[in-house]
Amino acid sequence: MREVRALVDTIFSCFSFFLLVFFLVSSLLCGNSVEGGNCWAGMGQKGRCTELVSENMDREECCKVANGLGAAWSQEDMEPGTLFFWRVLGGGVECQPCKQSCDNIDCGEGKKCVIKKGIPKCICAPDCKQRGRHMRNPVCGTDARNYRTVCRLRKRACRKNELITVDYSGSCQIGSCDRVTCPSGKFCILDQNLIPHCARCIRHCITPSDESHQVCGTDGVTYRSPCHLREAACRKGRSIPIAYRGSCKPAATCANIQCLPGQTCLTDLRNGSPRCQTCSYPPSSCSHLQGNEGYLPPILCGSNHVTYPSWCQMKADECQHRIVIETKYSGPCHKSDRWKNSVHSNSVDDLTNNFNL
Template identity: 40%
Template sequence: MSRMLKHHLHPGFLLLFIWLCHLMEHQKVQAGNCWLQQGKNGRCQVLYMSGMSREECCRSGRLGTSWTEEDVPNSTLFRWMIFNGGAPNCIPCKESCDNVDCGPGKRCKMNRRSKPRCVCAPDCTNITWKGPVCGSDGKTYKDECALLKAKCKGHPDLDVQYQGKCKKTCRDVLCPGSSTCVVDQTNNAYCVTCNRICPEVTSPEQYLCGNDGIVYASACHLRRATCLLGRSIGVAYEGKCIKAKSCEDIQCSAGKKCLWDARMSRGRCSMCGETCPESRTDEAVCASDNTTYPSECAMKQAACSLGALLEAKHLGSCNWKHPQNRLHPLEPIQCRLSHLVTPLQPPPLQSLPCALLFYRPNVFSRCSPDLLHHISFKIQDATVFVDAKSKRPFLTQNKKHTHTQTHTNAYKETKEGGLCEK
């Protein structure tokens, strides 16, 4: 039999068989592991795929991609990653910055170990404002270029809110484009875009009771009212507002505790159990109980312990009466076109004072803060002044109201307080 095989086996077939065996062995050696980065320890880290050749691994041109030729079992890979800080004999795909695309806002740079690295280098040549800016994270940056660097280093959602340092009020805040300044519940000013259209409410579970005692059809409706008002309203609790006699009548969701607002005779569900960091001297606040607390966080802790609502009257000690320390200073201010919202439950008109109050340049009302939610009217070319003696704001206008809601016709123009008369 063997003589027959030797007689029929052509020498060419034998050479072909030897070449195929060599090729298979060569491919086996070349099929290694592809990694997404090389650590500072020189080892390959973050396995991308096993069984890849170096050519396939490095085809993307991504900086940091590396390759190891060892074809090892998964148990060995696991041991390398957990106990050794990565795979040894790491071969980087890129040895220089040639043809390296780091993406927008970055450039390739050789580090001290002569390794190519992508570093943040935003294009700041077209930035005209050279002063500080307030970021969307509530932090002040020395300029927009510094903010862009922070955005590149791990904060992709970071944007410029407005020019200048971050403020605690909307005073002197100029928001870009059509955005509007709003003061949140922590007394930080933000620029937001007001959503004037909310989807139709499909379930009673969407109802929310606002901290102002008004029922909102959904979270969208509350956000819209907040945006147009210019200051935070906040959620007291889920569902429609009820006539509660105490916190025992209010059911809060998990993780929240009812705090009673004695001044307004209503409850509010708040998060409690927060751990406060060490306070700085400039973080002190004067609370509504005329007590100075080291920080707003400490004030909230005290409120949770007492079961009573505490709010910041102004920044700093209660004994310090500096005029610039007020959270909402009154001063002459120009007012422009204002669109206000109409929620579900208007209060009795006769029970509301007609003293003119305002909160920001383009949103104001002739009546109380509660009534502000129940009016939908337009005022153009109007100016709010503050009486030098009484320090009370009043309105002078060149054009009459254009009412869009029937019940607003009941109000009588007045400069000083009193009840809203029909």
């Protein structure tokens, strides 16, 4: 077996050598020299480039067109065959960065330019020099994650390249707005999983001229538009998810309503009513969240009386069994609950069988 493997390695090495010789000879014979140089999207390790932007372009034009910190240029003219070899088999073409200093580089808010290995790069550097208790105290982010300080929140938002802001001061809550103090002009509202958020209530919704914008809320009320539904939810201080588009039907089921493309119809076990939902949490995507105390809540009891290790796992189970599962309360389900208490078990199947789903 070792002899066969050694033979294969030898053949591959010889093939690569003869391929290089072929491309170099063909380049000399063809004599098709290219004026200018090659423009690259970025420089990789050891000062080599592989992502070609354009050929036959001088340095000034390349750096102007690429317009990025990672843009690079190579002066050597290459025939297409030789260029292909170095890009794919040779580890890249030797190139030079367009910018070699941080002069006139604007990285944007919360970032700064630094030189790393001779190349300017933008790194996260949020402004944490502001003074005041609001900068030192814990906060709850709009991603329902606890942060020790506002500065830590800003750093994570920058690293993840996500829009994460302060939802409210203090640790993240669940089940009630009693301990949530929203900033001026915002009101506390509970979502369908009993997680509070601070939001601005919509003051004026444009009334549609026809009924094509109507939606049916999970409260069984027909609203003129999604805007009118959100307005009502904010006034009540509790989330009202959209069950489905159009006016509410007296005996609606998943069999007689139509969800939007990409949505799945779920059945509410409490009353058999349908709810259209986008299923974006496959079970495989939830493993990295399990036991992560930064997210709220880490362990919860679902409305189906099943204990889940994470909110993500509960949503994945919801879509897998096509039933509505909401947060009943934080922590494991109590033994006194009506149905068998288990951690993400087959008890969901027992419930769905009772409804012939």
